[in-house]
Amino acid sequence: MPTKLKKSLIYWAFLSPLVVIILFPFAVMFVTAVRPRDELFVYPPRWGFSEFRWGNFAEMWVKTNFGEALFNSLYVSVLSTVLALVLSIPAAYALSRYRFRGKGAYRTFLLMTQMMSPIVLVLGLFRLMVAFGMVDNLNSLVLTYAAFNMAFTIWMLQSYFSTIPRDLEEAAWIDGASHLNSLIRIFLPLAVPAMAVTAIFSFINGWNEFVLALTMIRSSDDFTLPVQIYSQVAGRYQVEWHHVMAGTVLATVPVAIVFSWLQKYLIRGMALGAVK
Amino acid sequence: MASVKIRNVEKSYGSLKVIHGVDIDVEDHEFVVLVGPSGCGKSTLLRMIAGLETISGGDILIGDKVVNDIPPRDRDIAMVFQNYALYPHMSIFDNMGFSLKLRKRPRSEIEEKVLEAADILNLRPYLGRSPGQLSGGQRQRVAMGRALVRDARVFLFDEPLSNLDAKLRVVMRTEIKALHQRLQTTSVYVTHDQIEAMTMADRIVVMNAGRVEQIGAPLDLYDSPANLFVAGFLGSPSMNFIKGRFRRDGGRAHVFCDDGTALPVPAVSDAANDQPVVVGIRPEHLCLAKDGAGVAATVDVVEPTGANIELFVELAGERVCAVFGERHPFRPGEKIALTWKLEKVHLFDSNSGDRI
Ligand SMILES: Nc1ncnc2c1ncn2[C@@H]1O[C@H](COP(=O)(O)OP(=O)(O)OP(=O)(O)O)[C@@H](O)[C@H]1O
Ligand SMILES: [Mg+2]
Numbered sequence: 360m361p362t363k364l365k366k367s368l369i370y371w372a373f374l375s376p377l378v379v380i381i382l383f384p385f386a387v388m389f390v391t392a393v394r395p396r397d398e399l400f401v402y403p404p405r406w407g408f409s410e411f412r413w414g415n416f417a418e419m420w421v422k423t424n425f426g427e428a429l430f431n432s433l434y435v436s437v438l439s440t441v442l443a444l445v446l447s448i449p450a451a452y453a454l455s456r457y458r459f460r461g462k463g464a465y466r467t468f469l470l471m472t473q474m475m476s477p478i479v480l481v482l483g484l485f486r487l488m489v490a491f492g493m494v495d496n497l498n499s500l501v502l503t504y505a506a507f508n509m510a511f512t513i514w515m516l517q518s519y520f521s522t523i524p525r526d527l528e529e530a531a532w533i534d535g536a537s538h539l540n541s542l543i544r545i546f547l548p549l550a551v552p553a554m555a556v557t558a559i560f561s562f563i564n565g566w567n568e569f570v571l572a573l574t575m576i577r578s579s580d581d582f583t584l585p586v587q588i589y590s591q592v593a594g595r596y597q598v599e600w601h602h603v604m605a606g607t608v609l610a611t612v613p614v615a616i617v618f619s620w621l622q623k624y625l626i627r628g629m630a631l632g633a634v635k
Numbered sequence: 636m637a638s639v640k641i642r643n644v645e646k647s648y649g650s651l652k653v654i655h656g657v658d659i660d661v662e663d664h665e666f667v668v669l670v671g672p673s674g675c676g677k678s679t680l681l682r683m684i685a686g687l688e689t690i691s692g693g694d695i696l697i698g699d700k701v702v703n704d705i706p707p708r709d710r711d712i713a714m715v716f717q718n719y720a721l722y723p724h725m726s727i728f729d730n731m732g733f734s735l736k737l738r739k740r741p742r743s744e745i746e747e748k749v750l751e752a753a754d755i756l757n758l759r760p761y762l763g764r765s766p767g768q769l770s771g772g773q774r775q776r777v778a779m780g781r782a783l784v785r786d787a788r789v790f791l792f793d794e795p796l797s798n799l800d801a802k803l804r805v806v807m808r809t810e811i812k813a814l815h816q817r818l819q820t821t822s823v824y825v826t827h828d829q830i831e832a833m834t835m836a837d838r839i840v841v842m843n844a845g846r847v848e849q850i851g852a853p854l855d856l857y858d859s860p861a862n863l864f865v866a867g868f869l870g871s872p873s874m875n876f877i878k879g880r881f882r883r884d885g886g887r888a889h890v891f892c893d894d895g896t897a898l899p900v901p902a903v904s905d906a907a908n909d910q911p912v913v914v915g916i917r918p919e920h921l922c923l924a925k926d927g928a929g930v931a932a933t934v935d936v937v938e939p940t941g942a943n944i945e946l947f948v949e950l951a952g953e954r955v956c957a958v959f960g961e962r963h964p965f966r967p968g969e970k971i972a973l974t975w976k977l978e979k980v981h982l983f984d985s986n987s988g989d990r991i
Contacts, residue, residue, distance in 0.1 A: 469828050524719060524720065526716050526720035527722060527723075529687050529707070529716075530714070530720040530722075531722075531733070532687070532706070532707040532708050533686075533687075533707045533710075533713065533714045534708075534710060534733050534734035534737060534781070534785075535708045535737040535738055536737055540737065545722055549723065549724060567756075603823070
């Protein structure tokens, strides 16, 4: 056992620079968010502060209209994830199970769309949404996020679907199941881990997206969290840094905690899905 | 229960033809084994009966009804897959009851049928477990159980024992045969193991490269194989083949090998003098000759198997295997003489490979 302990100590020593880089912004965020306003700018900068002000969060919530932005972000992320999954699952199933003309070309096309940055397309997308009459409407974000995520979700789902043995569905057909029935009772339950992973990926993409949200949404009632927080910084005479930081803490930490907790179940789910 | 008729069935994948017009009649209650080397199209044929592959030509009839365009779920068949294909997210009970559940049978009936099948297969203690928690042999029995609860008209098996160890394979072989004797369900069983075929089948279908070589009862095929392929495929150790030319003199006949050795053979009327033939003799039909008679041979390798001694000798320039029940102390290099009963000798035409 001591050698095992030594080993893990060495691994952690190697990992520690990375850990510091990742945790540093969170630390700054946190200590700024909870200190009193007049201790924001002291020279030289200090980690410590005189008073722990949880009240900053409550103040921020009201002043920045945080609740509404949170709702908008949830709305866009959840709906775009659902839309992307609903459309990707049949596409991925077809890619992994059927032979059809142009399958290779379709795959290449999916990959190619991933090589383009959304920023390049932002102008075109904006004009498209103008034509649809959807500017300043959260649904425009739902559509574009789902569209941008689909290439990845299809690719990801397809590679997992291919690991689910065909025999299982064939056995179900012989047992008397229709195609739809075998899909619902046999195939999809086994594909849950892959669907969960892609859903998380898609959700986080929507949650963090900034450029498209900034472009499409005009009125502050419809701002998503990143845009709302940005609007607290950009174009202001006086930036309330402790509120900005309280906002970023609330926008990032809960999501990170929820997903690291979910991940435990995901891994268990993958182990359950194993056939042999 | 029902008969299965396969009428001139063909299968192509694109331009690649893998089944070339196969005709097989499986009678009601019969246990038919499809056997052949790897890649000969056994699984493909079985999957066409199941409806999992489309049929490129010909007809398949189950119970006198053409099923070419009927989907698997309406064919009323049950199938045991090579890797069992148990549903990993369901309990053993649910695995076995799935087909009844799909047919919307009442809970009490499902329970009764599953328990009945579980008792036959000794699976009662495992009904609450998931497939991942069972050993290979237990999974195999669950796969059987899933077929049993169905009362299907035809059972299809695709190499169900090939993932088991040798000992368990022999046990399950007997169990499947006993089960068939009890239930009498028409069965088509695919294997590449000729011993499984010999021991289990009412009739064997020997396939090779997408064609049927011979159909018949196991011992008929063993005793009078239609051609070199069937002769070499059935039996272990397999039949010895020695090439030569047929020569008749009076009421007797010999086959002369290239090195001049003369092998006594039956004086069949269908063979012409000097016709190139292949002599086939099973290892167990070779005996030690007494008093300087017989054909000379040199002992190469001696392999005692416990029950028998397998002897590899050099005879007429070919390596020949002989099996003896009695424990004779052979030594490598020893000169011996072998003889055989004429009626045990098979003659095949060298060119066509057909039996003469
Ligand atoms: N989807 C496919 N596309 C093209 N060729 C195929 C396909 N499936 C099978 N084949 C070919 O058909 C032939 C028969 O295959 P099949 O699986 O029936 O063999 P088998 O007799 O069951 O062999 P084994 O004992 O190894 O299982 C093989 O030559 C195989 O390469
Ligand atoms: Mg096969």
